[in-house]
Amino acid sequence: MPSTHSSLSRRGFIGTAALGLSAFASNMRFDSLKHTVLANELKKQEKRVILLWLAGGASQLETWDPKPGRPTGGPFRAIDTNVEGIRISELMPQLAQRQQHTAIIRSLNTRNADHGGGTVLMETGHTPEPGLVYPDIGAVLAKELGRADSHVPDYVSMYTSTEGRHKGGPGYLGSRYAPMFLDKGMMPENLHLLEQMSDIDHKERADLRDLLSARFARGRENNSLGSHIGAYERVRGLMASEKLFDINEEPQSMRDRYGPTQFGEQVLVARRLIEAGVPFVKVARAWWDSHGQNFETHLELVTELDHVMSTLIDDLQERGLLENTLIITVGEFGRTPNINGSLGRDHFASAWSASLTGSGVKGGTVFGKTDENGHTVADGEVGAPEFYATVYSALGIDHEKHYMLGARPMPLVDSGTEPIKDVLA
């Protein structure tokens, strides 16, 4: 799938941020005082989110919903976790010992087993509508959890593999909440000063711009003007955040804990970012689309996920961050229970799993159930709206909240959707 992204340049950021804020301000309003108060409270609590996006579709049978001994079960056994009664795939022995932090949802029926459609659904929680682009979860959380005075990005997204790469984005929220998208490596591009410009030159230019802007703004009240100035104020913060992306700043012992794979290094960067105040970081691990040799592919990828996610949980806990950080582990769909002739599993959205770990989550719980062979949801069927209502609730965000797009109310999740209360703390 060709990439449709573009990198975030300083000039582009300033332009789009100013335009985005302007458009946002003219078309939308915060819908109630209650929400404003809640939002401010949330920001004080410094809630953070790391999304581990399992692009291509990880198998629920080789992760959270094993069916050992069944014709669909595959070769991996189920193992006990440290929570009585919960068993997960033997490929996740480290996560099994940290099950008290994680809630498993085994009953997703999202009805869309196409990579593109499933991705949009599971990134936004909404079925696409003609003429309307919904913001993805990162953009919504950047808006809800980000702070206007922050000097770090609100939304960082890493997707370095080329297959299935999807930038996502802010949709109707406007480009102020677009991700800083890292597709070539872990370091953002275009954050350096031009070679011919010194730091002093840059600061002096900023001072001159501030002086002229202040003079221009005197006696004028204008949202566009405010966002223009604000965007420039954020530039130096973004430039100063470059070190956050550099894992060489971490002790070797910490790098060793996360391991030498790219996914491990990216998740370490994610931890650095949220520790520095970035409210939402997405790390996409592609590509799980194991139509052939599913078990060997999952032996590689689940082993890595088990190690890296367990390390992240430990690291966040040791730093006192797990209480306020939610780890979402999900992809666009799961994989068929039936094993095909190449020992693969194909796309499957009818009965699959995801997990939530950390902030706001009742760890050590399992919600929902599939039938004995994993073909259908037997109990507790939920879809993308319920999943994201749960995410918002875990973070203290009113899932019934809506924005206004012109005169049209835009709910965070479809009206009438309820969160999965069983997995909420």
Add this chain to the structure above:
Amino acid sequence: MPADPNQVKIANTIGREEIDFCIDRAAGSTKIYFGGSDGKAYELDIAAEKPEAVAMEGHAGFVTGIAVCGNILITGAYDGQLIWRDVTTREIIRQIPAHDKWIRKIASSPDKKLITSVADDMKCHLWNVESGELVRTFEGHELLTPQHYPSMLFAAAFSPDGQLLATADKVGHIVVWDVNTGNQLAALEAPLMYTWDPTQRRHSIGGIRSLAFSADGTLLAAGGTGQINNVDHLEALARIEIFDWKAGERTHEFPGDEVKGLVEFLAFDPEGKWLVAVGGDHSGFVKFIDLNEKKIIKQITAPGHIFDARFNDTLDTLYLAAFRNVLVCEFKAS
């Protein structure tokens, strides 16, 4: 009846519920033994009017290795266990926790006195068939791939004189061992059989899945698949390389022509004229290769990926363990 690869055909298809990964037969008998994804081994009299498989339970994982050595049947599985049984009574004689990870294959020595098991703990164990004693362990394969993921030890084969043993792994590393001393005699590489995609999908596929020595032990054939563009599928052509292992030279290279997937079983014609390869992707294949002309004599497709094969006594029939099938493939001269 002499064999004629030009006459190759699937003569019988026996549908199965399980996926069958391994097969062997008792010399001088019409009984075949195979193991599959339900954790069971089966005995089946192929000459019976209505063949009915008799199940033998005992494993807790895919049964991936099977060897009939006289009156002893040995199976190995993803549970890491080796199980010895009396062929006549089907009773378990002993059960040994042989490996820490999946057992990928069992091979028996030509005299049936030894078997070897290879597993994802990257160890190759040599066992005394009669006593069950561990004779020796061969360790010459890395636990991790160069990209830091778990490697896999897929293949093992004895030379026809029983003096040599070859093992091969996921990244295309082959080792030839002296069975009696345990010394490593040679190391060979077939890197094109391992694909790591660092850009698009960032995972791997492939590996050497089969090995076979020529009748005089001078040549060693390795089978797998070629470089794969889309590592989500077995979409590359089935690949075979043959080495003069002492010289460390590749003498033959068959990058494949029509059939795709993995070469799961290889065997040389005792007279050295041809090599037979079986395997598959979603479907299976059987192909005969003329070693002198270095070209395909004949190849056919089969219903379901074929994972293993064994000759009959007269070397004109192959019994095949396949995806939800056991197949009889004949190549008898007319």
